[in-house]
Amino acid sequence: MLNKIYDWVDERLDITPLWRDIADHEVPEHVNPAHHFSAFVYCFGGLTFFITVIQILSGMFLTMYYVPDIKNAWQSVFYLQNEVAFGQIIRGMHHWGASLVIVMMFLHTLRVFFQGAYKKPRELNWIVGVLIFFIVLGLGFTGYLLPWDMKALFATKVGLQIAESVPFIGTAIKTLLAGDPTIVGAQTLTRFFAIHVFFLPGALMGLLAAHFLMIRKQGISGPL
Amino acid sequence: MQRGKGMKFVGDSRIKTAEHRKPNIPKDYSEYPGKTEAFWPNFLLKEWMVGAVFLVGYLCLTVAHPSPLERIADPTDTAYIPLPDWYFLFLYQLLKYTYASGPYNVIGALVIPGLAFGALMLAPFIDRGPHRRPAKRPFAVGFMLLAIAAIFFLTWESASTHDWEAAKKQGEIVAESSVDKESEGYKVFNASGCISCHGAELTGGASAPTLLDTGLTPEEVAKIAKEGQGAMPAGMFKGSDEDLEKLAEFISNAKSE
Numbered sequence: 001m002l003n004k005i006y007d008w009v010d011e012r013l014d015i016t017p018l019w020r021d022i023a024d025h026e027v028p029e030h031v032n033p034a035h036h037f038s039a040f041v042y043c044f045g046g047l048t049f050f051i052t053v054i055q056i057l058s059g060m061f062l063t064m065y066y067v068p069d070i071k072n073a074w075q076s077v078f079y080l081q082n083e084v085a086f087g088q089i090i091r092g093m094h095h096w097g098a099s100l101v102i103v104m105m106f107l108h109t110l111r112v113f114f115q116g117a118y119k120k121p122r123e124l125n126w127i128v129g130v131l132i133f134f135i136v137l138g139l140g141f142t143g144y145l146l147p148w149d150m151k152a153l154f155a156t157k158v159g160l161q162i163a164e165s166v167p168f169i170g171t172a173i174k175t176l177l178a179g180d181p182t183i184v185g186a187q188t189l190t191r192f193f194a195i196h197v198f199f200l201p202g203a204l205m206g207l208l209a210a211h212f213l214m215i216r217k218q219g220i221s222g223p224l
Numbered sequence: 225m226q227r228g229k230g231m232k233f234v235g236d237s238r239i240k241t242a243e244h245r246k247p248n249i250p251k252d253y254s255e256y257p258g259k260t261e262a263f264w265p266n267f268l269l270k271e272w273m274v275g276a277v278f279l280v281g282y283l284c285l286t287v288a289h290p291s292p293l294e295r296i297a298d299p300t301d302t303a304y305i306p307l308p309d310w311y312f313l314f315l316y317q318l319l320k321y322t323y324a325s326g327p328y329n330v331i332g333a334l335v336i337p338g339l340a341f342g343a344l345m346l347a348p349f350i351d352r353g354p355h356r357r358p359a360k361r362p363f364a365v366g367f368m369l370l371a372i373a374a375i376f377f378l379t380w381e382s383a384s385t386h387d388w389e390a391a392k393k394q395g396e397i398v399a400e401s402s403v404d405k406e407s408e409g410y411k412v413f414n415a416s417g418c419i420s421c422h423g424a425e426l427t428g429g430a431s432a433p434t435l436l437d438t439g440l441t442p443e444e445v446a447k448i449a450k451e452g453q454g455a456m457p458a459g460m461f462k463g464s465d466e467d468l469e470k471l472a473e474f475i476s477n478a479k480s481e
Contacts, residue, residue, distance in 0.1 A: 014239045016248045023264030024251050034270055035259050043274050050275050051282075074296040081293055088290055093282070095291030100282065102311045113347065113368055116356030123348035130345040137311070144309050150395045153297035154306030158316070165333045184299070224357050 025216065030223040042220075044108035049208070051101040056201065058094040066146065068193035070186045073148035098140055105136060117221040125214040128207055135204045142196035148189060156192070157184050294395030304394055307386055314375045317382035340371060403436075409474020412467045417460075418449075426478050431455065435475050442472035 010016055029035050031042040065084060067076040080087040109129070112118055118126035145156040160178055164170040171181050177195075179187025232241040253260055261267055308316050315337060319325050324332025343350060351364040358365045403426055404410060413419055413426075421432035428434035432455070438445070446468050452458040461468060
């Protein structure tokens with residue numbers, strides 16, 4: 001039955017090459033932890049992606065309850081944390097995932113760096129990777145404000161002060177992020193929400209697509 | 225891609241008919257060196273096992289340590305000592321050194337992080353030699369080790385000088401009382417001395433029960449205030465009838481969260 005459906009679609013759209021290309025790519029011996037235990041260092045990138053997927057899914061569930069508004073943001077998080085079934089688990093996964101993704105990404109970066117895997121012809125993929133690093137740090141910074149509790153507000157104030165200290169364009173950057181040159185308030189929360197939920201994830205997905213396409217095109221770097 | 229004469233298509237689309245198409249069979253890995261294997265399904269299964277083990281650890285962490293939530297943001301609390309999330313601590317700590325803060329703030333906030341992250345981004349163009357082994361690229365590896373050491377040191381310095389006890393206390397969620405202390409009834413409650421036994425939050429104490437959620441009507445409350453009940457002697461309330469009415473109304477409506 002499933003085969004017939006597959007054949008029916010394949011006859012019309014020729015879908016076989018689309019997925020066989022991914023399915024058939026060869027995994028060399030030196031990156032396979034089943035053959036060399038030390039190859040577990042090649043898992044860091046995949047685990048970073050795994051946590052990223054978890055972050056996207058748990059974040060989608062969080063927005064079912066979260067209200068990006070200074071009167072209700074904290075209340076909605078408190079409700080989610082204490083009243084909603086599994087709310088504590090979903091929020092916990094998003095909270096700890098934010099830290100874990102940075103740890104795994106850091107390890108992945110070090111693996112690529114110390115193996116010199118960024119050398120010709122993989123320079124562009126390294127640059128895209130560093131951009132992904134910045135996007136993830138940005139997600140961490142903007143997400144930290146959203147519960148609208150004391151540490152969120154004051155950590156954000158400090159972060160915005162640092163942004164403001166940039167010469168010439170500091171105030172403009174701060175205004176762009178916070179919605180006002182001096183006040184950290186209602187506008188800041190909605191802007192951080194928009195940046196955290198729409199702008200940065202959009203950029204992240206584009207960069208991840210580029211990252212993976214380049215890996216598929218070039219293959220993984222050879223053994224040292 | 226095959227193109228040209230003799231090609232048959234499905235209807236008027238660009239899709240080729242089955243005999244001209246890529247067959248749906250795995251390719252032959254025997255040509256590849258060593259123990260090369262297919263991504264699907266051989267290697268992906270192993271990746272899933274690693275992912276599953278990781279996920280178990282991740283969920284244990286989530287269950288063992290519920291994510292923190294401090295009290296609602298209060299911008300007027302100027303005594304609050306801020307601290308960014310742990311992965312920004314090294315940048316934050318950098319701004320506490322003499323030549324990276326105050327008049328030199330630009331150095332700590334822009335120049336040093338800019339150089340470090342700029343060098344990271346442009347690493348392939350700085351470290352241009354043909355060698356990949358760490359031992360053959362002493363400068364690249366040396367600078368990276370230095371940067372890692374600096375990040376660990378700064379994070380450590382920041383975390384060890386922070387007063388975690390005070391930080392925990394300053395952010396604690398304080399249970400809010402639903403008692404309106406501005407109301408006239410509360411003022412009478414305070415002035416008549418009820419407060420000394422029943423407490424400022426009406427929660428009672430060693431010598432008196434709570435006055436929250438009594439379920440009594442104002443008339444019953446007024447009666448008890450005048451005539452006493454249990455350990456409470458008669459004649460405790462000595463104010464005017466007008467005040468008694470306000471007090472009775474207030475206590476009758478007093479409810480916990």
